[in-house]
Amino acid sequence: MTTTDLLxxxxxxxxxxxxxxxxxxxxxxxxxxxxxRVLTHxxxxxxxxxxxxxxxxxxxxxxxxxxxxxxxxxxxxxxxxIAHDLTVGTFHSICARWLRRDIVHLGRERDFVIxxxxxxxxxxxxxLRELNxxxxxxxxxxxxSAISHAKNELVDPEEFARHxxxxxxxxxxxxxxxxxxxxxESNALDFDDLLGETVRLFSNYPAVLAxxxxxxxxxxxxxxxxxxxxxxxxxxxxxxxxxNLFVVGDEAQSIYAWRGADxxxxxxxxxDYPDATVIMLEQNYRSTQAILDAAQALINASPQRKYAKRxxxxxxxxxxxxxxxxxxxxxxxxxxxxxxxxxxxxxxxRPGDCAIMYRxxxxxxxxxxxxxxxHLPYQVIGGVRFYERKEVKDVLAYLRLVANPYDSxxxxxxxxxxxxxxxxxxxxxxxxxxxxxxxxxxxxxSELADETTEYPFAARARNALLDFYRLIGEFHSLRQRMPLxxxxxxxxxxxxxxxxxxxxxxxEEAEDRWRNVQELRNAAINYANLPIEHQLAAxxxxxxxxxxxxxxxxxxDVVTCITLHQAKGLEFPYVFVLGVEEGLLPHSRSTNxxxxxxxxxxxxYVGMTRAQxxxxxxxAAQRAMFGRVTVCSRSRFLADIPPTSLKLLRRRGYRAxxxxxxTMFNQRMLTPDHHDxxxxxxxxxxxxxxxxxxxxxxxxxxEGIVVSSRLIEGDEEVTVRFADRERRLLASFARLQPxxxx
Numbered sequence: 001m002t003t004t005d006l007l008x009x010x011x012x013x014x015x016x017x018x019x020x021x022x023x024x025x026x027x028x029x030x031x032x033x034x035x036x037r038v039l040t041h042x043x044x045x046x047x048x049x050x051x052x053x054x055x056x057x058x059x060x061x062x063x064x065x066x067x068x069x070x071x072x073x074x075x076x077x078x079x080x081x082i083a084h085d086l087t088v089g090t091f092h093s094i095c096a097r098w099l100r101r102d103i104v105h106l107g108r109e110r111d112f113v114i115x116x117x118x119x120x121x122x123x124x125x126x127x128l129r130e131l132n133x134x135x136x137x138x139x140x141x142x143x144x145s146a147i148s149h150a151k152n153e154l155v156d157p158e159e160f161a162r163h164x165x166x167x168x169x170x171x172x173x174x175x176x177x178x179x180x181x182x183x184x185e186s187n188a189l190d191f192d193d194l195l196g197e198t199v200r201l202f203s204n205y206p207a208v209l210a211x212x213x214x215x216x217x218x219x220x221x222x223x224x225x226x227x228x229x230x231x232x233x234x235x236x237x238x239x240x241x242x243x244n245l246f247v248v249g250d251e252a253q254s255i256y257a258w259r260g261a262d263x264x265x266x267x268x269x270x271x272d273y274p275d276a277t278v279i280m281l282e283q284n285y286r287s288t289q290a291i292l293d294a295a296q297a298l299i300n301a302s303p304q305r306k307y308a309k310r311x312x313x314x315x316x317x318x319x320x321x322x323x324x325x326x327x328x329x330x331x332x333x334x335x336x337x338x339x340x341x342x343x344x345x346x347x348x349x350r351p352g353d354c355a356i357m358y359r360x361x362x363x364x365x366x367x368x369x370x371x372x373x374x375h376l377p378y379q380v381i382g383g384v385r386f387y388e389r390k391e392v393k394d395v396l397a398y399l400r401l402v403a404n405p406y407d408s409x410x411x412x413x414x415x416x417x418x419x420x421x422x423x424x425x426x427x428x429x430x431x432x433x434x435x436x437x438x439x440x441x442x443x444x445x446s447e448l449a450d451e452t453t454e455y456p457f458a459a460r461a462r463n464a465l466l467d468f469y470r471l472i473g474e475f476h477s478l479r480q481r482m483p484l485x486x487x488x489x490x491x492x493x494x495x496x497x498x499x500x501x502x503x504x505x506x507x508e509e510a511e512d513r514w515r516n517v518q519e520l521r522n523a524a525i526n527y528a529n530l531p532i533e534h535q536l537a538a539x540x541x542x543x544x545x546x547x548x549x550x551x552x553x554x555x556x557d558v559v560t561c562i563t564l565h566q567a568k569g570l571e572f573p574y575v576f577v578l579g580v581e582e583g584l585l586p587h588s589r590s591t592n593x594x595x596x597x598x599x600x601x602x603x604x605y606v607g608m609t610r611a612q613x614x615x616x617x618x619x620a621a622q623r624a625m626f627g628r629v630t631v632c633s634r635s636r637f638l639a640d641i642p643p644t645s646l647k648l649l650r651r652r653g654y655r656a657x658x659x660x661x662x663t664m665f666n667q668r669m670l671t672p673d674h675h676d677x678x679x680x681x682x683x684x685x686x687x688x689x690x691x692x693x694x695x696x697x698x699x700x701x702x703e704g705i706v707v708s709s710r711l712i713e714g715d716e717e718v719t720v721r722f723a724d725r726e727r728r729l730l731a732s733f734a735r736l737q738p739x740x741x742x
Contacts, residue, residue, distance in 0.1 A: 030280075031281065154199060357576065421460065
């Protein structure tokens with residue numbers, strides 16, 4: 001491809017970013033400004049025009065989705081052979097790859113396993129039991145969050161203990177030390193270790209770092225505003241020799257401080273690299289100018305803004321941003337769903353064009369109910385992922401033991417699945433015994449094979465443990481001799497997985513779970529081209545690094561329900577952002593901290609800039625939260641958007657759809673090209689008779705105030721607060737009488 005071809009479809013600022021070859025470069029890319037195009041065209045330019053060896057280029061992203069998209073574009077630009085020589089991936093996947101090669105310098109084994117969040121929680125619960133700490137008083141997730149924060153800051157257990165100031169810190173310090181010891185014993189790393197151990201490798205072994213300097217002369221980093229301290233130090237170490245560091249980011253989209261991201265990394269780039277070239281990408285290819293103006297007004301009001309960007313587009317002005325004031329959270333959900341149905345009925349949109357976004361996962365419940373009642377197909381991102389389903393996790397635990405028998409979390413998970421007579425008491429005795437011996441669980445099991453060993457188990461329990469030990473040993477011996485697909489087939493046959501599922505569940509559910517296990521087996525096909533000895537490790541590593549949004553299927557014609565954090569990097573023609581109110585956005589936890597408050601502003605900005613054609617914002621006058629109905633007020637952020645940029649709608653007790661809309665919607669959904677051909681027409685809705693705040697009378701319970709009302713199955717369910725308590729009543733049976741003042 002010629003230089004002219006490479007630069008043909010780029011605007012002047014994009015061209016400048018692509019052709020600035022050497023030295024540190026900071027590209028400040030507004031949302032929808034084509035940063036992926038810039039990254040991929042720059043790589044192609046380095047190879048085709050500058051003559052850089054593709055083996056010497058490293059491109060780092062934050063999500064598997066972004067890495068996959070980048071690889072696909074590079075294959076189209078450069079061809080598969082050249083693109084294959086590039087190193088493209090997430091921080092975690094690339095660090096895992098490097099540690100497979102060089103972790104031996106740190107005294108660790110290359111066949112380590114990677115613990116996901118569920119594995120970490122199981123391990124920490126074991127730590128709490130060993131330390132005689134009640135997990136109801138000392139929440140595992142809170143402790144793990146503190147440990148993760150420490151690891152992101154590269155604070156080891158000893159340093160953490162030295163600086164512990166509170167009782168909670170002291171508890172974390174004790175747990176952190178034992179948690180790390182058990183990880184080491186299991187030859188396991190958690191996600192934070194992948195980064196931290198790589199930093200430690202480069203810091204302690206300059207000769208190893210020098211090899212990577214020799215290998216990678218050009219470094220490109222996407223989403224630089226999301227880097228934490230460990231990632232910042234990794235990038236700095238890799239770039240310190242040649243200094244050909246090209247970072248792309250946007251401080252206005254920094255929304256991950258809660259997981260360690262430090263906005264200072266991008267704000268101080270020019271301080272770290274005084275000779276840096278700074279380039280702004282301000283032309284937006286995604287949204288209409290009306291959407292951009294509203295979003296720009298919001299972000300311009302931030303006192304933390306350093307780089308002033310003026311986003312502009314040639315997409316036209318477009319429709320005003322709609323701001324809907326809902327009577328309550330049910331009304332809010334009904335409005336979003338009704339508007340989607342109206343767009344579909346008009347032929348303006350398909351379900352897959354629409355996304356409903358919210359600050360907290362809990363907000364999805366009412367949205368799902370409204371979608372179900374309206375017969376709209378949808379997907380919720382962030383639910384139970386495929387690889388987190390029990391039957392899949394169980395089979396994966398066996399495979400992880402095949403790769404590494406010392407993985408104590410996996411061993412505990414399947415030591416009695418399928419059932420083999422090893423009860424909870426026996427497992428606890430095994431844990432205590434292994435701790436007393438100072439050895440991993442698998443090694444403790446091996447001690448049982450020695451007849452001279454004194455052990456605390458009855459003969460029956462000992463035999464069951466030995467049978468399990470021999471089974472794992474059998475599997476482990478096959479790992480480098482049997483292709484992955486055959487190995488999984490053999491394992492499933494030996495543990496009688498299918499029969500076990502049919503014993504544990506009803507036929508239909510068992511069939512679904514067995515289908516999931518078979519789907520896991522199907523995934524092994526993708527690794528058949530690797531050498532047999534590498535297939536299992538690659539398979540397990542890829543699965544461990546899968547993220548929530550990697551499961552998002554944009555090919556399905558369904559409405560997407562997603563949190564604002566998960567929506568980063570995505571775009572949809574029609575976007576509904578729910579709950580733009582005090583306590584939700586900004587979240588109540590952020591209102592006393594300026595930095596957290598401004599991150600909430602950036603989160604709303606990210607949500608708004610996902611929209612391509614039309615954007616809807618909404619807030620509710622009342623919302624059910626934490627088991628009670630509360631009065632809400634609109635978000636302070638809305639005051640920063642000029643009234644001229646918003647089209648305000650106020651409707652109390654929103655009616656979901658009209659009869660004519662239902663007919664049109666059914667016609668649209670039944671067209672031959674629709675993915676989900678439906679044969680059942682939508683039920684005709686009726687208007688609610690009661691609204692929140694209304695005074696009513698019941699013959700038995702007396703006077704009350706309506707808290708909420710919703711239409712269900714041809715009736716109206718009314719929640720009323722009476723003198724003694726709240727009650728849910730069906731209007732057709734309760735015979736509620738509306739009351740008027742006076």
